[in-house]
Amino acid sequence: MTIPAELEPSIPPWATMGEPRRAHVRRVAELMHGWAVTMDLPAAERSRWLRAAWLHDALRDAEPTELATWADGMQGPVALLHGPAAARRAEAEGFADRGVLDAVRYHSVGAPDWEPVGRALYCADLLEPGRRFDQAARAELAERFPREPEQVFREVVSRRLLHLVRSGWPLPDATARMWNALVASSSR
Numbered sequence: 555m556t557i558p559a560e561l562e563p564s565i566p567p568w569a570t571m572g573e574p575r576r577a578h579v580r581r582v583a584e585l586m587h588g589w590a591v592t593m594d595l596p597a598a599e600r601s602r603w604l605r606a607a608w609l610h611d612a613l614r615d616a617e618p619t620e621l622a623t624w625a626d627g628m629q630g631p632v633a634l635l636h637g638p639a640a641a642r643r644a645e646a647e648g649f650a651d652r653g654v655l656d657a658v659r660y661h662s663v664g665a666p667d668w669e670p671v672g673r674a675l676y677c678a679d680l681l682e683p684g685r686r687f688d689q690a691a692r693a694e695l696a697e698r699f700p701r702e703p704e705q706v707f708r709e710v711v712s713r714r715l716l717h718l719v720r721s722g723w724p725l726p727d728a729t730a731r732m733w734n735a736l737v738a739s740s741s742r
């Protein structure tokens with residue numbers, strides 16, 4: 555869904571992203587905007603969802619030294635550092651919305667106590683239509699999200715967990731805690 559110009563805080567001027575990354579971020583923003591409109595969210599919340607989308611990969615293509623500067627001494631691959639670094643950079647610019655910052659900070663690994671904006675970003679990052687794998691299944695999940703955000707979030711988390719396990723990668727602590735919180739909430 556096309557985003558009206560008045561709703562666009564857009565990609566921050568300090569972002570370091572190549573053109574393919576900018577196109578990905580725009581698709582994530584358009585998907586989240588479409589969901590927010592379909593869900594009839596208040597304008598302020600729609601704007602928060604867009605802000606999270608525009609910010610989330612702002613430093614994804616930054617040089618290692620720039621990432622290290624903003625990642626507060628964290629070590630690890632770019633895939634894990636760019637969320638925390640973008641959140642810190644946005645804070646340094648005076649941005650103080652904790653829910654949006656946490657959405658950005660943890661978008662690669664997940665968080666057990668996210669606001670809806672964090673859950674929506676986590677889902678949109680995987681479900682945006684530009685990714686090549688599982689296109690039909692992901693499109694179906696994207697279409698369902700506005701009606702069943704909790705169920706789709708759970709499905710997206712389980713897909714990403716399975717992918718990590720099958721790839722033989724270590725499970726980040728935050729990812730395990732997010733999954734355990736979901737299991738606990740659904741068994742109550």
Ligand SMILES: [Fe+2]
Pocket residue numbers: 610611614636637661662
């Ligand atoms: Fe990312």
Ligand SMILES: [Fe+2]
Pocket residue numbers: 578582610611679
């Ligand atoms: Fe992304």
